[in-house]
Amino acid sequence: MLSSDDRPSDAPQASPYAGLDRLSELNLEVNVDDGSAVMSDEELQAAFVHIIKMYARKFERGSRALPYVDPSLSATNVLITTTMLLKAANVELFELGMWQSFSGIK
Structure with missing residues (x-):
């Protein structure tokens, strides 16, 4: 709930x-x-x-x-959204990689 x-x-x-x-x-x-x-x-x-x-x-x-598990969502849709989410949060791709390695989430 x-x-x-x-x-x-x-x-x-x-x-x-x-x-x-x-x-x-x-x-x-x-x-x-x-x-x-x-x-x-x-x-x-x-x-x-x-x-x-x-x-x-x-x-x-x-x-x-x-x-998500919907196959109608293309890789392009995901990449556009991911890029803009990172931009909105002011997170660089390098920072995402560092966070993933420190947090153990991959």
């Missing part, structure tokens, strides 16, 4: 997973449209923040599930 820290502040209290339904709807729209007007940059950033926090908390608690 999601804690209040994991749930967006404007999410309905009745269903902590309501946002996932909206993301699924948006995914369908992205597949039909070019995706440019589907979600604002701010909405997408907020979604990333919540998903990343939830994933990291589960990982810190021992979960080692991969973040």
Whole structure:
């Protein structure tokens, strides 16, 4: 179950997973449209923040599930997103490698 820290502040209290339904709807729209007007940059950033926090908390608690298993996600999609996540966090690729070797996560 999601804690209040994991749930967006404007999410309905009745269903902590309501946002996932909206993301699924948006995914369908992205597949039909070019995706440019589907979600604002701010909405997408907020979604990333919540998903990343939830994933990291589960990982810190021992979960080692991969973040996705959908074969429709291309390596290019992953590399673009990873590059921009590192840039947003002001982390260089060298720093990521150092962190991985110190933390034992590879």
